[in-house]
Amino acid sequence: MTSKSQRIRQLTILGPGLLGGSIGLAVKKRKLADKVVVWGRRIESARAAVKRGAADFAADTPADAVRGSDLVILCTPVETMAQLAREFRQKLLRESIVTDIGSTKYDIVKHLSSLLSGRTTYIGSHPMAGSERDGLAAAQANLFEGAVCILTPPPRARTAPLKKLANFWESLGCRLRTTSPAEHDEIVAYISHLPHMVAAALVNVVHGRKDKAFDFIGNGFRDMTRIAGGPAEMWSGIAMSNREELRRSVDRLIEELETIRRHVANASDVELRAYLRRARQQREEIQHRF
């Protein structure tokens, strides 16, 4: 049950792409807001979102879009968010909550917190949902079901808005986690950005060297490289916004691979077995975690 204070009267989605569109579809399907307003850089994309049933109204400007909303979600590329916040911040209600769905948090939380401080409650979100396809056409109401959503509330966040935002993501099917923006970026470097780079590297290591091998692949290789099908522009942008942590995680993976390489080159069966056993035990522990 949603209590009265947690009910969303008006939701604004800025950027009706895969995630923004999916949020709209999920909210409409579950009737989580009285009204959904959408804005897109091109007015056609906002209108397409309305047509698709992901929003009720298309706004001409970010400022028009946020007017009267109690929840505003920035779903545009990370590098555009600060400029957008400058354009709409004067129009925010005092009680409104602003969040974003950016895949890195340290920089954007710093910028948005400072731009919006004193006006409203800003809390960073990172719903870890996606698809190999991008854009509104790939949006779906169930995209967030079972997905982890990481919140990065400021140290002295008020309880009511934090609860309202947490409740919102949970209503979409997310499993919530909370951490600081800095730790968020370290963690996602390991569990999201690094795996994405590795998936691309696994494809590229075969491509051009031994293309025939692609005729032999099975589900294992397919599972491991699925995320390499994601949009290159977006992932390059994400990597650039988390350069330090990503670089560090790549270094550490190279160290691990050098350990494996040494065991293989030295025919160190016992050591390699111990290495793989350690991974297996940890993997089993993860599997049963949820």
Next chain:
Amino acid sequence: MTSKSQRIRQLTILGPGLLGGSIGLAVKKRKLADKVVVWGRRIESARAAVKRGAADFAADTPADAVRGSDLVILCTPVETMAQLAREFRQKLLRESIVTDIGSTKYDIVKHLSSLLSGRTTYIGSHPMAGSERDGLAAAQANLFEGAVCILTPPPRARTAPLKKLANFWESLGCRLRTTSPAEHDEIVAYISHLPHMVAAALVNVVHGRKDKAFDFIGNGFRDMTRIAGGPAEMWSGIAMSNREELRRSVDRLIEELETIRRHVANASDVELRAYLRRARQQREEIQHRF
């Protein structure tokens, strides 16, 4: 329809583990052989396979097991196969076909071809099916459905036995590929052994350094590390039997990761985007290949 010459009168499975047990279950379910005989290093495991419905008879020795069989499948660890062949080769029928399910082919094909030459037809097989669980308990009749099975027939293989073996694997649901033993090992280093090592490395890079990150993982990380749940002993054995090719593929993956690292460290957005786009295009091409 199975023609008369392709009908299996008696099938022998040596080693009723995950793969041997699954072959037995599939053959019995689909009634592909008149009789299935099983042998295991421990007689209890052979009896358990009969009890499970994966075979009709448990034999005491490899020689007893192959007597009268027109198809013999070695499903024991690769390092035990040559010794087993020595134990049973005197008992083979002239028209019988011997194959194995080993994950590497160059060494074992060399040994078995020489041990069995003149007596029978030996053709290497590698059905690329598996599970995170191992042993007879994890065996299932549908394990091979949709799996790629690679055959490595000798250059002057006779047509009839090759057709019979190909037909057998296809009856289990496999999609067949054919190549030489040497090229097989090169290809599986890239598409199977390397991905397995990378999955273990991805788990171990987090484990001990940032265990908290495991609380935040989603389906992407889970997909990419699933195969790290496989049996360490088996995978270490596989790695040891394909050391040269695996070492080379690890070196090349490290090169790829160093390229990514350089683009990230230099903030080379354009180059990283091109790198990821190349992987994405190739990944899409793979996805639609079947």
